Amino acid sequence: MLRWFNDASTPEELMVPPHSRVAVSEEATHTDDFRRPSAPKPIMTRETAAELLQLRDTDFPFGMPHARDLLRIKLPDTLVDRLDDLAQQFGAAQYGRWDLLYPLAPNGVAFEIEHAVLRRTSKVMFLADGPNTLLWDPSDETTPKFDMLSDSETGLTVSLLCGGHSFLSDGKLLMVGGGGFSPGAATSSQAWKFDPDSKKWTQTAGLMSTRRWYPTAVTLETEEGPAGHSGQVLIASGQDEEGAAAMELYSEVTDSFTPVTVTGPVTKDFQQLYPGLNLLPGGEVSYVPTGFGNCGSGSVYGLSDTAAYFTFTGAATGQWTEVGPPMNRTKGMSGLLLRRNPPFVRVIAVGGGAPGTSSTVQTLNPSTFSPAWDPSSSIPDGEARVNVATVLLPDGTVFVAGGTQTTTPASWIYDPDTAVTPWRQMDELNAPRHYHSCLLLLPNGKVMAAGGASAGGCTSSVENTIEVFSPPYLFNPDGTLATRPAIVSIDGKPLGDPAIGPTGHYGVHHGHNFVIGTPQADEVAKVVLVRPMAVTHQTDTEQRVLECDFVRTGDQEVTATAPDGGHSHAIAPRGYYMLFVLNGSGTPSMGRFVHLH
Incomplete structure (x- = not known):
């Protein structure tokens, strides 16, 4: 003001x-x-x-x-x-509000994080360089609640720093490669799985075909096994050995890896590490030339590439189809926008590249006969954004923060579904969030920001604080907190039922109806499932916001239909999602974890 x-x-x-x-x-x-x-x-x-x-x-x-x-x-x-x-x-009803909570310093010692993962227990897991695993309870914004787990407690014997990760169908986290700050460490061909219930790490039975540092991992829709309960993960880039396969597949059934053979005239060697990959609803994997380039503080030049999508033609074979022309979005972020109405699918690229593009956003509709990138939309402040973070919010908008050279940069919300004033300026961060910072959506509908290197480039995290952003949808016009709709039961089972578990692990089947108990049934305007985030170096391939069809079926209940798409379920891969109901003002309930299978 x-x-x-x-x-x-x-x-x-x-x-x-x-x-x-x-x-x-x-x-x-x-x-x-x-x-x-x-x-x-x-x-x-x-x-x-x-x-x-x-x-x-x-x-x-x-x-x-x-x-x-x-x-x-x-x-x-x-x-x-x-x-x-x-x-x-x-006020906050227009600009939201960042609140600086407390230092990211368990037992008074700064924890210089590079990885943040939202677990199905609603706690956040942080990883830094070393075998320690830090858990944080975001429900207390006044008193820090950290649980530092040593290697002797979890079984982790290596540093997973600079690896890639994605969620498996049973909710475990798969983490591949890494090895610490040294590229090509001997442990960079390893992969580990974290069980959020036992709080244990276990190494996979097989090793990857090559050492990988800064790889991207994407959970696929594949259904393996007689009961169809296991899937695959595509791992790409980060290869250290010349001639090694650029991609390989991890199988939940065999707990091992298989190199992917690319056929056809187009190959991708992923000059940008942590390349932008996302699973499309048809089972293809889209590629946007975002990702890491070098340690310079400004934009990266000379890493231009052509966006593309990969189609599997066999169990471990496939081919690329390019979507031109070449573009440079190095140090930008890509994501996937899914809608119930046309355009049903859009790939989004935010920031990165040369100054002319790093202050813009572009979208691509891959469902057309000749996919092409739409004209760019400029972020109104005109600031270059490299190593920028994007978070998909439950209301379908895109939250954009960090990645500028401004000390306390403004954040923005981008609404891809409106042509008029698609950008809204938000509150300023309390700390600059550069390279190595992690932003993710919390079950309370807020956004957490933690970590971040110095403005000069690739240092370890020096911004060892946690802050959270409360979007405008959490406030009334006068700035007071809005009344949220509540989810009190799912399929008649109350939240907290001891037979189900305190975190609400409710099973929901693809394409089936499920009943949501809510005292605000007449106010519900939207029901969504949101894939939890696992982010490092601003990169997360898992983000998905899926709107469900629903009808009001009682004074205190609505019946929703889980997303389907048919086998295999590329629209919504099996796994854990946060369930939100939103009222007509866009205010979301607390997110409740459900297992979609």
């Missing part, structure tokens, strides 16, 4: 606050049915705005250095309440 008031040079600039100004995506202006939106309603008359500007220039000719100076303006009686009204315009 202070910045807006200081920067205004004309009355018109004070008549409409920044978040109400109409912006139109470039993509929308090229459509046949585009209609320019009407101007927003002003929050004051031109005469009032002119009077405020005159008072500002008289009392503070060199600008107001502190927000309290706003209260010192000699306002006439007709404007006494004006600042109170304006304060609501700039």
